[in-house]
């Protein structure tokens with residue numbers, strides 16, 4: 001495995017970055033911590049001849065309770081007491097990304113836009129060549145769901161489900177200026193599975209913003225992985241809720257590690273709002289989400305098992321967030 005040559009650009013301002021993006025259209029990737037991108041480049045996975053590094057853009061490193069810059073390192077979030085206590089699900093997700101060494105370089109923006117994964121894709125060039133490559137890189141068919149239209153690689157970032165249940169938005173900058181959209185709208189649910197986000201050409205993530213209301217919710221994140229020391233999620237479940245006494249006033253559940261994009265399940269959870277805390281309620285919410293998730297067999301653990309664990313993780317998360325310990329009994 002080796003890196004092919006590329007030209008590295010390190011603009012110092014947002015304006016310079018946008019001008020470069022215009023000039024190099026279609027021939028570059030943005031570079032944040034590089035922990036995902038450069039590993040993929042070493043395996044010759046859709047490498048580009050130019051990289052635009054975002055590390056010199058000071059506004060992307062700002063860190064406040066309501067606004068986290070895209071270039072904030074996960075290790076910085078891990079040590080930020082105010083953010084940890086305001087957003088427990090986010091803190092728990094950050095703690096479970098990769099290893100301390102990776103988190104020292106990995107960024108928030110890179111985690112939200114981490115490439116999707118598949119065991120037919122995250123392989124060396126020679127391994128992939130032996131199968132005739134695949135739709136996502138260098139080939140024309142999918143080995144997981146045999147057809148030539150769509151890729152089913154799995155979204156494997158840990159932060160997205162946690163930020164989705166906290167109603168996060170993302171601030172985007174590009175040739176047409178600045179815009180803000182809900183995090184859920186960043187992901188392309190109807191696409192070909194290869195282009196995993198809805199950023200327009202040249203656009204980059206500047207920051208994640210969090211509403212004040214998110215700080216009044218209890219939240220948690222649980223992750224299923226093979227080796228707890230550093231593996232990507234085979235399933236990630238985030239839950240946020242607010243109780244009025246023992247009555248459920250607000251509920252949000254999001255999953256990752258199952259499909260090509262992370263999802264929030266508002267249509268499934270809405271009917272449960274207003275119910276009283278009980279072990280029956282927690283079981284029902286988990287059971288309602290289970291049939292809706294659609295993992296395919298392109299990661300280590302089989303889809304049926306991951307579906308089963310989705311139900312269990314949702315139930316356990318609700319038990320954990322229950323207003324009194326007796327409520328789950």
Ligand SMILES: Cc1cc2nc3c(=O)[nH]c(=O)nc-3n(C[C@H](O)[C@H](O)[C@H](O)COP(=O)(O)OP(=O)(O)OC[C@H]3O[C@@H](n4cnc5c(N)ncnc54)[C@H](O)[C@@H]3O)c2cc1C
Pocket residue numbers: 029030031032033034035036037038039054070071074096097098099102105106107108109110111112113114115156157158159203204205206230231232233
């Ligand atoms: C051993 C190992 C274990 C890992 N385990 C996990 C894990 O358990 N969970 C997990 O979530 N991840 C894991 N990762 C993946 C990765 O380390 C993290 O997702 C990390 O947060 C990616 O951030 P980065 O800054 O390094 O992104 P980069 O690698 O720099 O970029 C990732 C992608 O995002 C794009 N990008 C980055 N920032 C921006 C921006 N601001 N605007 C537009 N595009 C942008 C890049 O062009 C690239 O396509 C692991 C990686 C390794 C090497």
Ligand code: SF4
Pocket residue numbers: 117118119120121134135136137141142143144145150151152153298
């Ligand atoms: S899901 Fe199919 S197209 Fe996508 S990476 Fe895997 S084998 Fe390739």
